Amino acid sequence: AQTVTQSQPEMSVQEAETVTLSCTYDTSENNYYLFWYKQPPSRQMILVIRQEAYKQQNATENRFSVNFQKAAKSFSLKISDSQLGDTAMYFCAFMKVGGTSYGKLTFGQGTILTVHP
Amino acid sequence: DAGVIQSPRHEVTEMGQEVTLRCKPISGHNSLFWYRQTMMRGLELLIYFNNNVPIDDSGMPEDRFSAKMPNASFSTLKIQPSEPRDSAVYFCASSSWFGYTFGSGTRLTVV
Numbered sequence: 001a002q003t004v005t006q007s008q009p010e011m012s013v014q015e016a017e018t019v020t021l022s023c024t025y026d027t028s029e030n031n032y033y034l035f036w037y038k039q040p041p042s043r044q045m046i047l048v049i050r051q052e053a054y055k056q057q058n059a060t061e062n063r064f065s066v067n068f069q070k071a072a073k074s075f076s077l078k079i080s081d082s083q084l085g086d087t088a089m090y091f092c093a094f095m096k097v098g099g100t101s102y103g104k105l106t107f108g109q110g111t112i113l114t115v116h117p
Numbered sequence: 118d119a120g121v122i123q124s125p126r127h128e129v130t131e132m133g134q135e136v137t138l139r140c141k142p143i144s145g146h147n148s149l150f151w152y153r154q155t156m157m158r159g160l161e162l163l164i165y166f167n168n169n170v171p172i173d174d175s176g177m178p179e180d181r182f183s184a185k186m187p188n189a190s191f192s193t194l195k196i197q198p199s200e201p202r203d204s205a206v207y208f209c210a211s212s213s214w215f216g217y218t219f220g221s222g223t224r225l226t227v228v
Contacts, residue, residue: 043206045219091160103148103212104173107160 002027002094006108013082014116020067021077021111023092031097034068034075035105040088048090051075053097082115089113121220123209129226135197138223141190142211146218151184151194152208154222160208166192199227 003026013019025034036048051059051068058066063083067076079086092108122141130136142149150165164174166186174184181200186192196203204226210219 043222043224045208045210045222047217103150103167103217104162104165105150105152105160105210105217106162109159 002029002096002106004092004094004106004108006090006092006111008111009109010112010114012114012116013079015082015084017082018078018080019082019113021079021090021092021113023075023077023108025073025075025092025094025108027073027094027096029096033095033097034066035093035095036064036066036075036077037091037093037107038086038088039091039110040085045091049077079113084115084117087113087115121209121211121218123207123220123223125223126221127224127226129228130199132200132227133198134227135195136199136203136225136227138194138207138209138225140192140194140209140220142192142209143213143218144190146211146213146216147189148212149186149192150210150212151192152210154206154208155204163194163207196225199225201227203227 005024032053034051038046038048049059049061049064058068063080065078089110089112091110093105095105124139148167151163154160163176164184169186184194206222206224208219208222
């Protein structure tokens with residue numbers, strides 16, 4: 001079974017600054033996806049970024065980038081130029097590729113990020 | 118595309134009553150998932166379907182919970198009888214090889 005751990009229950013950052021959210025995971029699988037989801041107060045789950053485990057290059061989406069360390073089973077999210085709209089709960093998630101459980105997401109506990117003006 | 122549509126958005130019911138949550142997945146998505154979010158347990162998968170067939174229901178907490186997917190465009194999650202500890206946000210999500218989309222969730226309160 002896979003586990004995902006987010007060790008930072010809460011984080012805060014000043015507007016325009018950079019913040020990094022941490023995530024570690026445990027799996028015996030070699031082929032998988034990792035995700036960061038954002039959940040604002042509206043409770044909608046919004047995909048922020050996705051990383052395929054077979055890709056060595058770290059994924060980037062505008063102000064959002066990840067530091068994927070496969071050997072260390074670490075997957076951190078960096079948010080640059082933080083904006084007030086980034087205030088939300090952020091979830092790290094794991095998805096195994098293939099097999100009967102393909103598509104199932106295993107989530108971390110979440111990190112509440114507050115961006116201060 | 119309207120995305121994954123869940124109804125109702127909010128539901129308040131009395132303990133012992135039957136509750137039915139509804140989900141319309143994105144057309145063309147062949148997998149559908151029901152997740153539950155609580156403060157204590159976070160986000161956890163309850164059940165998922167592939168091509169309308171239940172594949173894994175090991176996350177369904179008790180026999181009081183049941184889920185159906187009679188066709189590719191509709192799924193229900195039923196709780197009978199409901200209990201206060203079932204209070205949570207219930208998410209439906211659908212996926213295909215190119216994407217995974219969540220609905221807006223149903224906030225269930227059992228009093």
